[in-house]
Amino acid sequence: MAFSAALRDAAKATAIAFGLFVVMVGLRTDVSPTGALFLRTRWTELAMVCALVFAGRLAIGLWVTPRFLTNAGGSLAAPLAKAGAFFGMGLLVVAVVLPAIPGIGRYELDLAILVLTYVMLGWGLNIVVGLAGLLDLGYVAFYAVGAYSYALLAQYFGLSFWVCLPLAGILAAFWGILLGFPVLRLRGDYLAIVTLAFGEIIRIVLLNWVDLTGGPNGISGIPRPTFFGLPFNMSGDPGTFAGFFGLEPSPTHRVVFLYYLILCLALLTNWVTIRIRRQPIGRAWEALREDEVACRALGINVTNTKLTAFALGAMFGGFAGAFFATRQAFISPESFTFIESAIILAIVVLGGLGSQVGVAVAAIVMIGGFELFRDLDEWRMLVFGAAMVIIMVLRPRGLVGSRTPTVALGQKRSIGSDYVSEGRG
Amino acid sequence: MSTTLVPDILSVEELTMRFGGLLAVDRVSFEVPRGTITALIGPNGAGKTTVFNCITGFYRPTGGAVRLTTHEGREVILNTLKDHNIARAGVARTFQNIRLFAGMTALENLLIAQHGPLHRATGFGIGALLGISGYKAAEAAAIERAAEWLRAIGLIARADDPAGSLPYGDQRRLEIARAMCTGPSLLCLDEPAAGLNPRESDDLARLLLSIRDGTATSAAPTSILLIEHDMGIVMRISDHVVVLDHGKKIAEGPPAAIRQDPHVIAAYLGEAEQE
Amino acid sequence: MAYALQQLINGVSLGMIYGLIAVGYTMVYGIIGMINFAHGDIFMIGAFVALTAMVMLVSGGLMEGPAAILLVLAISMAFTALYGWTVERIAYRPLRGSFRLAPLISAIGMSIVLQNFVQVSQGARVKPLEPQLPGGIELMREGTFVVQLSYMQMLIIASTLAVLAIFTWLVTKTPLGRAMRACEQDRKMASLLGIDTDRTISLTFVIGASLAAVAGTLYLLRYGVIDFYIGFLAGVKAFTAAVLGGIGSLPGAVLGGLLIGLIETFWSAYFSVQYKDVAAFSILAIVLIFMPTGLLGRQEVEKV
Numbered sequence A: 001m002a003f004s005a006a007l008r009d010a011a012k013a014t015a016i017a018f019g020l021f022v023v024m025v026g027l028r029t030d031v032s033p034t035g036a037l038f039l040r041t042r043w044t045e046l047a048m049v050c051a052l053v054f055a056g057r058l059a060i061g062l063w064v065t066p067r068f069l070t071n072a073g074g075s076l077a078a079p080l081a082k083a084g085a086f087f088g089m090g091l092l093v094v095a096v097v098l099p100a101i102p103g104i105g106r107y108e109l110d111l112a113i114l115v116l117t118y119v120m121l122g123w124g125l126n127i128v129v130g131l132a133g134l135l136d137l138g139y140v141a142f143y144a145v146g147a148y149s150y151a152l153l154a155q156y157f158g159l160s161f162w163v164c165l166p167l168a169g170i171l172a173a174f175w176g177i178l179l180g181f182p183v184l185r186l187r188g189d190y191l192a193i194v195t196l197a198f199g200e201i202i203r204i205v206l207l208n209w210v211d212l213t214g215g216p217n218g219i220s221g222i223p224r225p226t227f228f229g230l231p232f233n234m235s236g237d238p239g240t241f242a243g244f245f246g247l248e249p250s251p252t253h254r255v256v257f258l259y260y261l262i263l264c265l266a267l268l269t270n271w272v273t274i275r276i277r278r279q280p281i282g283r284a285w286e287a288l289r290e291d292e293v294a295c296r297a298l299g300i301n302v303t304n305t306k307l308t309a310f311a312l313g314a315m316f317g318g319f320a321g322a323f324f325a326t327r328q329a330f331i332s333p334e335s336f337t338f339i340e341s342a343i344i345l346a347i348v349v350l351g352g353l354g355s356q357v358g359v360a361v362a363a364i365v366m367i368g369g370f371e372l373f374r375d376l377d378e379w380r381m382l383v384f385g386a387a388m389v390i391i392m393v394l395r396p397r398g399l400v401g402s403r404t405p406t407v408a409l410g411q412k413r414s415i416g417s418d419y420v421s422e423g424r425g
Numbered sequence B: 001m002s003t004t005l006v007p008d009i010l011s012v013e014e015l016t017m018r019f020g021g022l023l024a025v026d027r028v029s030f031e032v033p034r035g036t037i038t039a040l041i042g043p044n045g046a047g048k049t050t051v052f053n054c055i056t057g058f059y060r061p062t063g064g065a066v067r068l069t070t071h072e073g074r075e076v077i078l079n080t081l082k083d084h085n086i087a088r089a090g091v092a093r094t095f096q097n098i099r100l101f102a103g104m105t106a107l108e109n110l111l112i113a114q115h116g117p118l119h120r121a122t123g124f125g126i127g128a129l130l131g132i133s134g135y136k137a138a139e140a141a142a143i144e145r146a147a148e149w150l151r152a153i154g155l156i157a158r159a160d161d162p163a164g165s166l167p168y169g170d171q172r173r174l175e176i177a178r179a180m181c182t183g184p185s186l187l188c189l190d191e192p193a194a195g196l197n198p199r200e201s202d203d204l205a206r207l208l209l210s211i212r213d214g215t216a217t218s219a220a221p222t223s224i225l226l227i228e229h230d231m232g233i234v235m236r237i238s239d240h241v242v243v244l245d246h247g248k249k250i251a252e253g254p255p256a257a258i259r260q261d262p263h264v265i266a267a268y269l270g271e272a273e274q275e
Numbered sequence C: 001m002a003y004a005l006q007q008l009i010n011g012v013s014l015g016m017i018y019g020l021i022a023v024g025y026t027m028v029y030g031i032i033g034m035i036n037f038a039h040g041d042i043f044m045i046g047a048f049v050a051l052t053a054m055v056m057l058v059s060g061g062l063m064e065g066p067a068a069i070l071l072v073l074a075i076s077m078a079f080t081a082l083y084g085w086t087v088e089r090i091a092y093r094p095l096r097g098s099f100r101l102a103p104l105i106s107a108i109g110m111s112i113v114l115q116n117f118v119q120v121s122q123g124a125r126v127k128p129l130e131p132q133l134p135g136g137i138e139l140m141r142e143g144t145f146v147v148q149l150s151y152m153q154m155l156i157i158a159s160t161l162a163v164l165a166i167f168t169w170l171v172t173k174t175p176l177g178r179a180m181r182a183c184e185q186d187r188k189m190a191s192l193l194g195i196d197t198d199r200t201i202s203l204t205f206v207i208g209a210s211l212a213a214v215a216g217t218l219y220l221l222r223y224g225v226i227d228f229y230i231g232f233l234a235g236v237k238a239f240t241a242a243v244l245g246g247i248g249s250l251p252g253a254v255l256g257g258l259l260i261g262l263i264e265t266f267w268s269a270y271f272s273v274q275y276k277d278v279a280a281f282s283i284l285a286i287v288l289i290f291m292p293t294g295l296l297g298r299q300e301v302e303k304v
């Protein structure tokens, strides 16, 4: 772009920025000790923001044309899709040996557990949104059902984690079917709002049914998982994990165990998804995403097919929830707000609908990145949101937009995103 | 073909479809004799697609009945069934606007058409997940059947290409093959020759005849109900013609008779004048 | 009886605020078919701009009373409209014609940005504003219970009706309205006919944001406390209202807003405050099960 044009452009952007920020940055209302509001002015900050916008816009105008930006996105897609399998293997190897890598301490493992929880949630939601093409804005509800199922079953009936884990999944799936049955015939955005409403309903009920759930105080003292009956503690008794294996008791044992537990759960999700995708039911999900009317003409029971996707996705959400409860030993409705659903959905979409590797990478980037920026304090969420917008604008189909066929006569070739539909349901 | 011994494959009785104030189909009755290609023709807006949608369950008819008598001689009242059950009962269809699964390969499209039996073979998803062996054989058979159809429509070389990337004429034929992979008793085609060039139309005509006679693949002979605008094709391949105009049946008979029918000529001339 | 009448008044005035926000959702949905998730936060921005303007006018001693409120309303509309325009320009326009979920995620990102931007720039604490229009007229008295129509509620009802009247005129009688409806029907065709669709869409966002600003201002004046988080819940409720009324339908949005306001108010009054949102959401779900396109939505018949 010519310099003068870029300059004019930057000036225009600055004028707009001035309009946007003059009230919200230049002025600030604060509560005085008397309780009344008073106004503070911050003209320097305003000037700084405007200068920043001017410089940024000028730089973009001069050096980065929009075409370059989109190409930067495009050139990434092909190698990533091609290297997907190797890349996925590499990631898996790293994940398996992670606790043994020198320099990986307790903090890093905790972070890895968090990331893996989101990877698992992403993969679970991917079944619903990525494969079946159903827009679910209330996925966190199933996560909550799983977490509370475990917490309550353990609290009231003293059931162990290993008994509760499948129960949590089954209960979540049951709720998925209960919700899905009446609403899955709704189209597109109607389904979106109903699932969102469902997520909010679950949260509000958890918040207000104080007798059962402890309300806003949540449930604490949730039993930690045992190593098939051997608890983790520092006593060194022969009945504990460390004592039984003759190890020096260490608090990292439990963290490492939790890490492998979530890794296994996530891999189970992945394994089931990959396998089911190659089966009639998985193919029917994808067909549903492509064209529901054609599915009906081919004798596919659309409602049941949607329900299975919904229930299976919910089940994995439930597993993840039970894991979350045992890991935290404390849960409250605060952990299950809409923003969680939004983040999980963002991971699925940013990763590329239907792509397992893409979702894993997106979870690592988003959750890991979020943690990386923890020094930014209150700015962190701002950066997070901005990153979501920027990534979407640059790569609307996510990191991996292509689709691998489930079966082939010859060699499987990935299908470009231009052909792949994302569903309307 | 003795119609007294073999019941008609499809019989439509007094079919009526009303959209608000519009009577799109008005007490239409006709039969599709077994083993024939029956053409449903008429000017644009005559109600042909609506008849199809009533037969295949996409619309619930306002009145009348649709009866199917399957290969095995079982009689099914279609107008009380849900659309996917109609497909399972043995009625397959294509759409006026092609509805392939564009992001899936040609082969995958044909496998989805065999969803019912395959899904049963997997033990409804659970068996195959655990690796129960029956599914492997069922899938191999399904792939073989799909390959057979791909060969029949000349698309075997493009089996692994996304359906959306195929040329228009190939997509039309793929959609027919997909419908045939459901193993239907009756195949309903909505304007399959629309947008095809003469050579492609010729190929299509031959394909339809071979489907009727059961020579296309190892599949059994299949009766066809065909909506078509291209009179050349209709006259050449159909055994029986039903003519609709303004939602009413105005004529029915063998192609040669229809060509001479004054009502039909008037209906088409009327349309030509409007155009 | 008197109690119910009071609840009716409260419900209608709350419902009008929801209705104003819902119109913004429904307009954007109608024209580009996306859920503008950031719209609730635009409403919140509107409330904040109004707060700042109000403090400036009143504590600066420049103005007071109804005149001040009108001026605040105008200021809030102007600045909030700019936010609406910018959000569309940055987060949605580059994704025009792209896949359906991309703009949705972008919108959620934008919502997070706006919320946290306000949190950073204006602080996380709630902002209380002393009542600007105290008092009201007494409608009825039953024993000790007095049914009151406050001046504030009168203002809400009057200004909502006025704004909606102007708005209706705008979309039915002006060239802009015609262009908007044309884009709604068929964007490609509209642009072939010489309609500047980008501009029309921008203006849709501008109008939607100004309506949200009116709602934000009224909310601020009515409830007197705001924080950076009010946009989420109000947005979800208004979106619920838009869907309840039939998304894409403008009268439907207002009707849905009124219904949600009434359901919430009556449920809180007669059953429990905690579960008022559950009531609203459940009624939405029930209505959708029986009327899959909402109360006034166009019936979708898929032609095959």
Ligand SMILES: Nc1ncnc2c1ncn2[C@@H]1O[C@H](COP(=O)(O)OP(=O)(O)O)[C@@H](O)[C@H]1O
Binding pocket: B019, B022, B024, B042, B043, B044, B045, B046, B047, B048, B049, B050, B051, C301, C302, C303
């Ligand atoms: N879903 C529907 N809603 C309202 N009218 C319809 C619908 N489907 C078809 N029609 C009307 O029914 C008439 C017949 O249409 P159609 O069956 O598509 O005609 P054809 O296929 O013979 O050209 C047309 O006037 C059409 O507008």
Ligand SMILES: [Mg+2]
Binding pocket: B048, B049, B050, B096
């Ligand atoms: Mg037609």
